[in-house]
Amino acid sequence: MDQGARSGVRPRWVWSDTAAWLPQLLAAGVRVMRCHDLRLSHAILQRSILVPDRRALAAAIQWEAESVVPAIATAPTLFDAETVSGGSRSVPHDLDPALEEFERQQTALAAAKDPGKLRFLLAAESAGALAAAEMEAAGVPWDAAEHDRLLEEELGPRPARGEKPSRMLAVAEEVRAALGDPRASLDSAPKLLRALRAAGIDVKSTSRWELAEHEHPAIAPLLHYKKLSRLHTANGWAWIDEWVREGRYRPVYVPGGVVTGRWASSGGGALQLPRQLRPALRADPGWTLVTADVAQLEPRVLAAMSGDRAMAAAGAAKDLYAGVVDSGAVQSRDEAKIAVLGAMYGATTGDSGRLVPRLRRSYPAAMALVDHAAALGEQGGVVSTRLGRSSPEPDNAWRELQARASMPGATSRDEDQARRAAREFGRFTRNFVVQGTAAEWALSWIAELRLQLAKFEPAGVPAPASGPVFERAPHLVFFLHDEIIVHTPQECATEVAAAVEAAAVTAGRRLFGSAPVDFPLDLKIAERSVKD
DNA sequence: TCTATAGGCGCG
DNA sequence: AAAGCGCGCCTATAGA
Numbered sequence: 001m002d003q004g005a006r007s008g009v010r011p012r013w014v015w016s017d018t019a020a021w022l023p024q025l026l027a028a029g030v031r032v033m034r035c036h037d038l039r040l041s042h043a044i045l046q047r048s049i050l051v052p053d054r055r056a057l058a059a060a061i062q063w064e065a066e067s068v069v070p071a072i073a074t075a076p077t078l079f080d081a082e083t084v085s086g087g088s089r090s091v092p093h094d095l096d097p098a099l100e101e102f103e104r105q106q107t108a109l110a111a112a113k114d115p116g117k118l119r120f121l122l123a124a125e126s127a128g129a130l131a132a133a134e135m136e137a138a139g140v141p142w143d144a145a146e147h148d149r150l151l152e153e154e155l156g157p158r159p160a161r162g163e164k165p166s167r168m169l170a171v172a173e174e175v176r177a178a179l180g181d182p183r184a185s186l187d188s189a190p191k192l193l194r195a196l197r198a199a200g201i202d203v204k205s206t207s208r209w210e211l212a213e214h215e216h217p218a219i220a221p222l223l224h225y226k227k228l229s230r231l232h233t234a235n236g237w238a239w240i241d242e243w244v245r246e247g248r249y250r251p252v253y254v255p256g257g258v259v260t261g262r263w264a265s266s267g268g269g270a271l272q273l274p275r276q277l278r279p280a281l282r283a284d285p286g287w288t289l290v291t292a293d294v295a296q297l298e299p300r301v302l303a304a305m306s307g308d309r310a311m312a313a314a315g316a317a318k319d320l321y322a323g324v325v326d327s328g329a330v331q332s333r334d335e336a337k338i339a340v341l342g343a344m345y346g347a348t349t350g351d352s353g354r355l356v357p358r359l360r361r362s363y364p365a366a367m368a369l370v371d372h373a374a375a376l377g378e379q380g381g382v383v384s385t386r387l388g389r390s391s392p393e394p395d396n397a398w399r400e401l402q403a404r405a406s407m408p409g410a411t412s413r414d415e416d417q418a419r420r421a422a423r424e425f426g427r428f429t430r431n432f433v434v435q436g437t438a439a440e441w442a443l444s445w446i447a448e449l450r451l452q453l454a455k456f457e458p459a460g461v462p463a464p465a466s467g468p469v470f471e472r473a474p475h476l477v478f479f480l481h482d483e484i485i486v487h488t489p490q491e492c493a494t495e496v497a498a499a500v501e502a503a504a505v506t507a508g509r510r511l512f513g514s515a516p517v518d519f520p521l522d523l524k525i526a527e528r529s530v531k532d
Numbered sequence: 533t534c535t536a537t538a539g540g541c542g543c544g
Numbered sequence: 545a546a547a548g549c550g551c552g553c554c555t556a557t558a559g560a
Contacts, residue, residue, distance in 0.1 A: 188555085188557080189539055189540070189556075189557095190556085190557080205545075206539080207539080208541075209545040209546060210546085211545090212545085226540085229555095230541060230542070233553085234542070234553065235542090262544085262550065264551060264552075265552070267553095268553095269542080269552060269553060271542090271543055271544075272541085272551085273542085274542060297544090298549095338547095341549085344548085344549070345547090345550095346549075347547060347548040348548080351547080352547060352548065353547075353548085431550075432550090434549090435544095435549065438544095480544065481543085481544045481550090483544085
């Protein structure tokens with residue numbers, strides 16, 4: 001417990017693993033506003049090059065565990081530390097090891113190069129873990145009937161278990177007819193490839209992009225079939241049965257699941273919900289949804305962290321890509337997008353690779369930052385985000401490859417492989433600084449937002465009959481890298497929208513101070529709830 | 533029979 | 545037919 005408790009503010013709880021503790025607290029009606037997640041913090045500090053001596057942290061290998069948390073329904077009794085741990089690998093949940101680890105982390109922070117940044121990062125990471133657990137508890141308001149309607153519109157009536165939808169079968173017949181092969185298999189890539197070749201379509205793979213290049217009557221229905229097949233298998237009726245209960249879709253978020261600091265997900269495909277199905281995401285009666293996403297978050301982050309005034313100026317209007325066109329670097333918005341993405345991903349060939357050098361002239365500071373990050377990676381070095389999350393070092397296989405290529409007897413194949421691997425790792429570190437800092441911006445955004453949302457009074461609201469207290473007030477229900485959705489009583493929607501905006505401004509300030517970079521939101525309040 | 537991998541595609 | 549980053553999930557197929 002820190003200063004917060006003494007000053008009358010709510011305490012910052014220090015605990016082993018938010019995902020293991022919070023669900024039970026929420027179920028018991030306890031709201032936790034701030035915490036220090038030892039597992040997530042360990043992962044950051046143990047790797048951060050801002051921490052000069054990481055030996056003690058590295059030695060505490062029990063804190064390396066990627067926690068595997070039991071489902072809420074099977075969660076053990078609160079404070080039963082022996083059994084709180086979930087799957088096979090979880091961090092220690094007892095008090096003593098937690099205190100020892102907290103001590104190690106405080107020591108590391110005290111010696112860190114830029115402790116303020118790291119402290120903020122740990123707070124944001126921990127707040128993200130709280131937000132994730134709260135979102136899992138709340139669930140995404142999901143209209144299964146609307147989802148079903150969308151499926152029927154595309155696929156035809158719901159088929160029997162294990163059967164393919166009628167529309168898929170019909171389209172498959174069209175493909176077979178066009179191929180002149182009544183027995184062609186469309187679900188097996190190798191078989192489909194053979195069937196396509198037999199019909200005179202010369203492709204190396206069956207991917208959508210390559211197929212689209214060819215003119216043949218079978219192509220259009222085949223692409224349609226693939227589309228339907230994807231919808232049916234990934235987000236069809238089986239998905240509804242498995243993931244939607246009582247009007248809620250409950251995804252499983254994994255905060256810190258990506259080395260860059262982005263969240264991952266496990267189960268339910270929360271990070272891959274097709275846009276096609278977003279209409280099924282629908283507020284409860286009397287409630288509405290406030291949705292917001294940041295236009296071109298990553299290039300704006302790059303402009304801010306590199307202090308590139310020209311790129312910041314390009315993003316001054318809402319559309320950064322339009323700003324890049326106006327600067328004269330490229331001709332069209334499409335080119336601007338391809339060039340900017342290519343710059344951040346390390347494109348070297350094709351349209352993208354051709355356009356990137358133009359950016360180097362117009363935005364030298366921004367390009368220097370990513371080029372430097374790439375150069376470090378190619379040498380096997382480590383790079384860091386704005387707040388001090390550092391990239392992993394290359395593995396032993398990578399080092400051996402580089403070593404072999406510089407030995408006297410190295411073949412040109414050795415050299416090729418080593419160069420390829422070096423470039424690949426350079427692209428990773430190039431992107432790491434941008435993607436990772438963008439993730440920090442987004443974490444700061446939701447961390448600030450959930451504090452603001454907690455201030456909304458639940459009075460006069462048609463409250464849910466049961467469930468965590470925060471569900472009676474506006475609350476986050478969805479987060480995906482650069483976008484959020486808040487479920488809110490209708491009468492609060494305007495204020496919530498303002499809070500979302502304000503939190504974005506705060507996030508920008510916290511990360512980049514007074515840098516002249518805007519993070520404009522595409523912000524919407526859903527017009528209606530069909531159930532009303 | 534079970535598990536691991538690759539191909540493909542959804543998201544940012 | 546991805547180029548050019550980061551993910552997860554599904555299916556078919558190869559391998560143990």
